[in-house]
Amino acid sequence: MEIRDNSLSNIAKIRWYNLIDPVTKLLVALFLTMLSFVFTNLYFEVSLVLISFVLLLLSRLSSATINAVYFCLFLIVTMILIQGLFYSGNVHPLFSIMNITFYREGALYAVTMSARILIIIFAIGFFMSTTTISENAKYLEAIGLPYKLVYLLMSVCYILPQIQQNMKKIQFAERARGINPQKTVAQKVRSILPILIPLIIKTFDQSINRSITLQLRGFDSPERTLATPKYHYVRARFNHYLLSFLTIFLIGCKLWQIFSRFL
Amino acid sequence: MANIQQISITHLSFTYQHDTNTVLHDINVSAPLNSIIGIIGNHNAGKTTLCRVLAGIIPNMMGGDLLGDVHIGNLSPTKDWSVLNRQTDFVLQDPNSQLSGLADTVADEIAFDLLNHGVDETTIQRRVADVAAQMQLTAQLQQSPSSLSGGQLQRLAIATAIVTKPGILILDDPTSEMDPQGRADFFNWLATIKDTTIFIVSNEIDDLCEIADRLWVLVDGELVRKGTSLEVINQLNPEWQIGTPKVYQLAKLMYWSLGADLFPVNINQLRGCVHDQHSN
Numbered sequence: 001m002e003i004r005d006n007s008l009s010n011i012a013k014i015r016w017y018n019l020i021d022p023v024t025k026l027l028v029a030l031f032l033t034m035l036s037f038v039f040t041n042l043y044f045e046v047s048l049v050l051i052s053f054v055l056l057l058l059s060r061l062s063s064a065t066i067n068a069v070y071f072c073l074f075l076i077v078t079m080i081l082i083q084g085l086f087y088s089g090n091v092h093p094l095f096s097i098m099n100i101t102f103y104r105e106g107a108l109y110a111v112t113m114s115a116r117i118l119i120i121i122f123a124i125g126f127f128m129s130t131t132t133i134s135e136n137a138k139y140l141e142a143i144g145l146p147y148k149l150v151y152l153l154m155s156v157c158y159i160l161p162q163i164q165q166n167m168k169k170i171q172f173a174e175r176a177r178g179i180n181p182q183k184t185v186a187q188k189v190r191s192i193l194p195i196l197i198p199l200i201i202k203t204f205d206q207s208i209n210r211s212i213t214l215q216l217r218g219f220d221s222p223e224r225t226l227a228t229p230k231y232h233y234v235r236a237r238f239n240h241y242l243l244s245f246l247t248i249f250l251i252g253c254k255l256w257q258i259f260s261r262f263l
Numbered sequence: 264m265a266n267i268q269q270i271s272i273t274h275l276s277f278t279y280q281h282d283t284n285t286v287l288h289d290i291n292v293s294a295p296l297n298s299i300i301g302i303i304g305n306h307n308a309g310k311t312t313l314c315r316v317l318a319g320i321i322p323n324m325m326g327g328d329l330l331g332d333v334h335i336g337n338l339s340p341t342k343d344w345s346v347l348n349r350q351t352d353f354v355l356q357d358p359n360s361q362l363s364g365l366a367d368t369v370a371d372e373i374a375f376d377l378l379n380h381g382v383d384e385t386t387i388q389r390r391v392a393d394v395a396a397q398m399q400l401t402a403q404l405q406q407s408p409s410s411l412s413g414g415q416l417q418r419l420a421i422a423t424a425i426v427t428k429p430g431i432l433i434l435d436d437p438t439s440e441m442d443p444q445g446r447a448d449f450f451n452w453l454a455t456i457k458d459t460t461i462f463i464v465s466n467e468i469d470d471l472c473e474i475a476d477r478l479w480v481l482v483d484g485e486l487v488r489k490g491t492s493l494e495v496i497n498q499l500n501p502e503w504q505i506g507t508p509k510v511y512q513l514a515k516l517m518y519w520s521l522g523a524d525l526f527p528v529n530i531n532q533l534r535g536c537v538h539d540q541h542s543n
Contacts, residue, residue, distance in 0.1 A: 132367055133364060133365075134364065134365045134366055134367050134371075135367070137365050138365065154364060154365065158364060206357075206359070206360055209355065209357065209360035210360055210362075210363075210364060211324075212320055212324050212325075212360075213355065213360055213361055213362075213363070214363060215324060215348075216318065216320070216348060216351075216352070216353050217352075217363065217375060217376045217379060217423065218348070218349070218376060218379035218380055219363070219379055221349075221379045221380060221381070223379075223380055223381030224378065224379045224380075224381060225378050225381050225382075226378075230367065
């Protein structure tokens with residue numbers, strides 16, 4: 001058996017999203033985001049949320065994405081409450097509770113904003129849950145990005161998961177030693193504060209070590225052969241051109257919308 | 264002029280950038296190439312720093328005040344780093360830092376160095392399979408490196424280093440997370456390696472005395488003893504608080520001496536000693 005055979009027949013469980021290259025996934029996220037900014041109709045925004053949500057559901061839901069959505073839902077509820085009560089364009093009351101009036105304009109504005117946030121979260125979540133850092137790095141290098149830039153991007157991608165991993169270890173050790181039970185949110189926050197600086201220093205230290213390792217392992221060797229991307233992507237170049245064109249067109253539309261107000 | 268058959272370190276001192284403490288103090292030592300050199304000492308003795316100097320990480324990737332001269336054969340880690348780096352592999356203390364992060368499977372991680380050296384795919388397949396078998400990682404080849412245990416990660420780190428068949432292998436505490444059987448297998452395998460200069464930092468003094476041709480003892484950055492394991496262990500100063508092999512402790516308790524107040528430090532020496540005792 002071939003140990004490192006990347007042919008499609010030898011990769012177990014090829015999913016539909018494995019046939020889409022990382023750059024196309026990122027461009028799709030950008031395209032959906034731009035669509036939501038250009039067309040502000042609420043029904044259209046909601047349909048975009050649904051499309052990006054279905055995209056996420058059809059891929060692989062990771063716990064990080066679910067956590068991000070939970071956090072956003074908390075933000076969205078807060079935003080709807082604040083805008084419904086204090087938005088500058090509030091005119092028509094929606095309902096009143098104990099002399100506190102909640103307005104329609106503010107609520108609609110907040111819902112539109114929330115839809116955009118959800119579209120961004122779902123689309124980026126789709127990219128993150130279906131693309132590994134290594135797949136991304138291999139593909140970027142294969143399409144001609146210099147290895148130093150790829151390494152820089154990869155290091156940035158690694159910082160957050162590395163911090164999370166280190167924090168989990170420290171918190172687990174703290175709990176095991178009975179220092180902080182971390183049952184409530186306040187206890188969790190209190191447990192993070194004293195370890196924040198050592199945590200960041202440790203993570204940067206690990207990044208430096210990884211950079212040293214890569215140099216020792218000949219990552220910048222002139223003889224280097226490019227690693228073959230794991231999957232065979234379908235119509236990657238065509239997708240890049242199409243989505244780039246559409247996204248640039250939408251950016252142009254948005255700029256026109258902004259500048260036409262002053263004309 | 265450097266002796267091409269020798270490792271020579273002359274008046275080596277080093278202080279890290281933005282630090283006032285000298286980590287290595289005037290180290291002078293030499294040893295033949297293609298030998299196994301065990302580096303022992305307590306915490307903050309300068310073992311890792313010495314490995315970094317030997318690998319050329321200092322001063323090429325880490326700054327500081329480096330004095331003296333180091334030569335491994337006719338190559339200097341400071342002056343001929345790119346040439347030396349092609350012949351050297353380093354296993355870091357923390358196996359997680361050894362991983363490239365660019366591989367989805369253990370097989371890809373092992374192949375990473377070979378790809379970087381422009382080796383063809385057929386040779387890569389063969390070498391990855393061989394090294395995985397040596398490090399008992401064959402069953403894990405298709406797994407993600409992040410799913411491995413601490414001991415398996417260390418074996419993977421070693422596999423990534425030996426897959427290129429380096430002429431110089433620097434191992435910084437490579438067995439700290441291994442189980443006893445894994446550690447024993449590793450040292451047994453290390454003893455079989457030929458034509459490679461190996462520097463190994465380890466606290467496994469029993470295993471080191473079995474395989475090392477030379478031992479260097481570091482105390483607070485100073486090289487306080489150097490020589491064969493028999494000479495070094497028999498001359499250890501109790502103030503240095505460095506552990507001795509069980510064979511040595513047993514022989515000392517039983518007065519099984521090799522003569523001239525030298526006690527055996529490995530099984531072969533002990534066997535010879537006991538045999539002599541019975542003959543007498």
